[in-house]
Amino acid sequence: MSNTNRLFAVAIAVMAVALVFLMSTFESDTDRVEQLGQAIKCPVCQGESIGDSPAQMARDMMALVSQRVDEGASDQEIVDELLASYSGAVLLDPPASGSTLLLWLAPAVVLVVGVGVILWWRRNPTEATQPEVKEEKPRKLAPILFLAGSLAAIVVVAGFFVQDRDGPNTGAAAIDTDNLEEVSNETMEAVIAANADHPEVSGMRLALAERYFEVGDFSSAFPHYLEVAQSPDASDPQAVTALVRLGWMAWEGNREVDAAVGLFDEALAIDDTSATALFLKGQVLWCSATDLDEAASLFGRVLEDPTLESDTRSVVESDLDALNAGAACT
Amino acid sequence: MIGFLGSAGMALALLGAGLLTIRGIQTARSGERRNLEGAGRLFVVGSIVAMAALQLALLTDNFSIVYTANHHAAATPFPFDVATAWAALEGSIVLWGLVLAVFAWFMVVRYRKSPDELGAAALAVIGAVGVFFFGLMVTVANPFEVCVQAAEVGCVESSPWPFSSVVAPADGPGPNPLLQNHFMMAIHPPMLYLGYVGLTVPFAYAIGALALGVPGPEWLRRSHRSTLIAWSFLTVGILLGGWWAYEVLSWGGYWAWDPVENASLMPWLVATAFLHSAIIQQRRGMLQAWNFILVISTFALTILGTFLTRSGTINSVHSFTQSSIGPALLGFLVLVVVGSFTLFSFRADIVSTSPRVDSMLSREGAFLINNLLLSVFAFVVLIGTTYPLLVEAFTGTQVGVGEPFFNRLAVPLSFLLLLVMGFGPVTPWRSATWAQILERTRVPIVVALAAGLITALVVTRNGWVVLSITLGVFVLGSISGLASHQIQRRTAKTGESYFAAARRVFSGDGGFWAGQLSHSGIVLIAIGIAFAANLGAxxxxxxxxxxxxxxxxxxxxxxxxxxxxxxxxxxxxxxxxxxxxxxxxxxxxxxxxxxxxxxxxxxxxxxxxxxxxxxxxxxxxxxxxxxxxxxxxxxxxxWVLWLGGLTSATGGFLAYRARHRERTGRSDRQTADV
Structure with a gap:
């Protein structure tokens, strides 16, 4: 190596080390909320993450992520919660394990095979000068083997697409991604109708029912809650939400105390710590003056939950005080 | 009336494509120089009539045909009424057919000038592809069906027979709102189609050569040149798509690894690999079999991409409503893959070429690494796009593969590609030594590291940004070092002025230098992405x-x-x-x-x-x-990203021009070697 080359080599090494050192001192300021937002697919969008989508549901989910991050939940906890409570939400960052292990392995395998082929090809020159050395047999066999292999592959692939054609995505194609406030209720109705038998439609049903519920449109909300509550595919939190809402509607709409309490009990049978079920059951018992002691004990159980948010806590506490003071419900 | 006109256009084009196939095969088999012009003219005129009928219906708010009735509204303003022609499935197939026919027409013109069997065989292949697409159009995706029962808005029932009694609705629902939000909708799809459909041409030459059993430099030259054109349009099309997404979809990004974006990227990557490995075959007579594989794969990937995005299998802005086009496209894909590779394996003995690389430390070696990286890159995109579908189909569970997966693999691959891009062009052919390479790259490396250090000290220490600047400056530095070296050598030899010498050097090996311009564009793209993705607030x-x-x-x-x-x-x-x-x-x-x-x-x-x-x-x-x-x-x-995309595409077009001149012998070609 010439002196100049040596000089350059030293300079390059020193500069490279300095550069690597400088880069290593970099602290990323991408916050966890943003990263988590990128890693979860928005349930009502066309392939967008909740961090990217302006859809209402995505923004609600982002608000939840940010709240849970503030509360100190771990990434895994937050992801698990979101996936459990919003069906159609999918992790976009597949782990290198389980059903997505192959996804990560395959590119590595292709790379290794590629390197291998290049090395093999380089070291095994064919004798161009002696073409007659080539054996006839494998050459004729190759196309036939290829054809047979292809046919087998086609059968497999055809089977897969025949199976897939009634897949879950069909009706969802009607969803509009980038609407500002929300996917319109009509769109959601249409999508739900198109996917009525799809096991994961419950999440969307519930979201739609919640919208009707929030604006007081009980009659529209009712069939969807009922469907979710009866669906074997609904997750536990979904079923609990649906049952609680049905119970509240039975009371609020028709003053049916027994029906309401029955529904709350069903919800509590699934999750006996559900704060909303406990609280609303207490409310109904109190407001209908059916069983004030039971109501007080239910409010007490709500307050036992350490994760209860502070404003909810204060509402329950003031209700409990009012109940104990013998006041009528508000 | 419009329905009749459009149907007539489709029928003519279908007939023309069919005739082109038959006469092309006859010519290729008999060796007689038959006239293919008539069939070609029928094909292209029919396609133009079909597109014109569609445009006429859209511009005159004629709701008698099902396409306008269901995808157009009287109030849709210019230019979105024009763009509505490709804003839904059936119309986009008409555009596909038209672009294919126009490419076929250029091939017919070329064949007329110098008729040969390869040209005829390639036209037969193009004709067959045309038969497929126009076949789709007249059967499962017919935009010219006339409306026989109208709803208040749109059409309820339609008939493919243009003479049925027509009941036109008063108005239609208009195109997808997202697709009438930006003038780019009028330009992005045609550009993308020029690229996407253009990749049929190299495929046609490859299959023609295989069918005739005439491998060698001729098919490669034609496939290479036509790939350059298609690649350049595809680059522009992808770029405009990114720009459209940025300006219209309100998430502030330009690329989301959406299946349809991936569908355009996969053939782009494989075509890019081919553009490089074609040069090795031209220079050293190596890798012919690999080149066939690349060209066939590129075309197969365009059909796969069309299937994925048009069959309703995947949801995206581009996947129009579900239709029965899916099985047809899947069948065609299978036919293309199995047919092509069967033909290829029957010809395996004559396509394989004997020369091997002498040393991996050579230009050939750099090209091989480039091909390996691009192939792995394309594979990553392919598996990431199809994996969720396959898992869901076989196990019923939903898995998501999104940005985090793609970025984690694509980013390192891209940086490796930049690294090879810096070393490759200055590495001698056949065999080199590290001392040689270091001598040619030491100045660019030092300059690049200095640029990286300055970035880290002044702008940001974010590793992605610093690396993109370092590698980018390295590539640009090694290109300019090479240029200035050759220009100086020429001034010393001929005594020309610096500018005259520069002109001679650049025009002397236009293809090579156009490629380097494309490389510079890629560098700008990398830097633009690194800044926008990492330093945005x-x-x-x-x-x-x-x-x-x-x-x-x-x-x-x-x-x-x-x-x-x-x-x-x-x-x-x-x-x-x-x-x-x-x-x-x-x-x-x-x-x-x-x-x-x-x-x-x-x-x-x-x-x-x-x-x-x-x-x-x-x-x-x-x-x-x-x-x-x-x-x-x-x-x-x-903006550096947009500029880079344009630069890259410009390089592609210039390379096409240079290779064209090479073919016609108007160039005093020099060797690119230092």
Missing amino acids: HLETTIEQGETIEFEGFEITYESPFFRATDSKRTQGVRLSIHEDGQFLGTLEPAANFFGDSDTGISTPDVLHGLRGDLYATMLGLPSEGSTNLNFDTSPLI
Whole structure:
């Protein structure tokens, strides 16, 4: 190596080390909320993450992520919660394990095979000068083997697409991604109708029912809650939400105390710590003056939950005080 | 009437494509120089008539055919009425057919000038592909079916027979709102199709050569040149697609690894690999079998991409409603893959070439590494796009593969590609030594490291940004070093002025230098992406009317809400004035558009473009009670990305011109070697 080359080599090494050192001192300021937002697919969008989508549901989910991050939940906890409570939400960052292990392995395998082929090809020159050395047999066999292999592959692939054609995505194609406030209720109705038998439609049903519920449109909300509550595919939190809402509607709409309490009990049978079920059951018992002691004990159980948010806590506490003071419900 | 015209056009084109196939095969088999012009003319004229009929129906608000009845509205303004022709499935197939026919026509013209069997065989292949697409058009995706039972808006029942009694609805629902939000819709799809469909041409030459059993330099030369054209259009098309997404979809990004974006990227990557390995075959007579594989794969990937995005298997902005086109496309894909590779394996003995690389430390070696990286890259995109489908089909579980997966693999691959891009062009053919390579790259490496250090000290220590600058400057440095070396050598030899010598050097090996221009474009793309993706800031906030906030050096004032209405849409938004250091930069009007009677607002961002980057504003929710909820993003240096894309595509077009001149012998070609 010439002196100049040596000089350059030293300079390059020193500069490279300095550069690597400088880069290593970099602290990323991408916050966890943003990263988590990128890693979860928005349930009502066309392939967008909740961090990217302006859809209402995505923004609600982002608000939840940010709240849970503030509360100190771990990434895994937050992801698990979101996936459990919003069906159609999918992790976009597949782990290198389980059903997505192959996804990560395959590119590595292709790379290794590629390197291998290049090395093999380089070291095994064919004798161009002696073409007659080539054996006839494998050459004729190759196309036939290829054809047979292809046919087998086609059968497999055809089977897969025949199976897939009634897949879950069909009706969802009607969803509009980038609407500002929300996917319109009509769109959601249409999508739900198109996917009525799809096991994961419950999440969307519930979201739609919640919208009707929030604006007081009980009659529209009712069939969807009922469907979710009866669906074997609904997750536990979904079923609990649906049952609680049905119970509240039975009371609020028709003053049916027994029906309401029955529904709350069903919800509590699934999750006996559900704060909303406990609280609303207490409310109904109190407001209908059916069983004030039971109501007080239910409010007490709500307050036992350490994760209860502070404003909810204060509402329950003031209700409990009012109940104990013998006041009528508000 | 329009229905009849369109149907007649489709029928003519189908007939022309069929004739082209038959006569092409006859010519190729008999060796007689038959006239293919008539069939070619029928094909292209029929396609033009079909597209013209569609455009006429759209421009005159003729709702008698099912396409306008279901995808157009009288109020849709220019140029979106024109663009509606490719805003839904059936129309996009018409555009596909037209582009294919135009390419076929250029091949016919070429064949007329110098008729040969390879040209005839290739035309037969193009004709067969044309038969497939026009076959789709007249059967499962017929835009010219006439409406026989109208709804209030749109058409309920239609008939393929143009003579049925026509009942035209009074109006249609209009195209997908997202597709009538930006003038880019008029340009992006045709550009992309010129690239995507253009990749049929190299495939046709490859299959022609295989069928005839005439491998060698001729098919490769033609496939290489036609790939250059298609690749350049595809580059422009992908770039415009990214720009469209950035300007219209309100998430502030340009690339989301959406299946349809991936569908355009996969053939682009494999075509890029071919553009490089074709050069090895031309220079050294190696890798012919690999080149066949690349060309066939590229075409197969275009059909796979079309299947994925057009069959309703995947949801995206581009996947129109579900139709029965899926099985047809899948069948065609299988036919293409199995047919081509069977033919290939029957010809395996004559396509394999004997020369091997002498040393991996050589230009050939650099090309091989480039091909390996690009192939792995394409595979990553392929598996990431199809994996969720396959898992769901076989196990019923939903898995998501999104940005995090793609970025984690694509980013390192891209940096490796940049590294090879810096070393490759200065590495001698056949065999080199490290000392040689170091001598040629030591100055660029030092300059690049210096640029990296300056970036790290002055701008940011973010590794992705620093690496992109370092590697980018390395590539640019090694290209300019090579250029200046050759120019100096020439001035020393001939005594020409520097500029005259530069002109001779660049035009002497135009293909090579055009390629280096494309490389420079890729460098700019990498730098633009690194800056925009890593140094952008984000703010979600509520502003009162009259209030001014500060964000990344911009002073943003909420001036007033506004409301505008045209026949086709109502726009509700807010007007923001932007200042920097008290100096007025411009006004931004993020808004929501309501199309037709829809009460669903389509969020439309507004962007303030600037040299140091863009300010991107989106409205979150309609303004209420004097305050508004807004989203702001900055995209530093994003214009570098757009510039890089254009530079890269320009390089592709120039390379086509240079290779064309080489073929016609108008170039005094020199060797690219140092």
